[in-house]
Amino acid sequence: MRSGRTPAQKQALYRRIAELAHAYAGAEPRNVFVTVTENTSADWSFGHGLAQYAGS
Structure with a gap:
């Protein structure tokens, strides 16, 4: 995931993933x-061995 999300946003994501895993697969949230x-633009390559978002 790209860096920059707050701890509260991450906690909401974790909670929602657990809810959906329970609803769709019956997995116990626990x-x-x-x-x-987390990563930055330099950590991505979309082919051809290039880091297109890393800048020149």
Whole structure:
């Protein structure tokens, strides 16, 4: 995920993922683990071995 989201936004995301896992797959919310790795523009390549968003 791109960096910049607040802790509250992340917590809301985790909560919603657990709710949806329960609703659609029957997973117990206590058994849903979420890991978020933040990154920047230089961490992305959309083909051809280039980091298109990293700048020149």
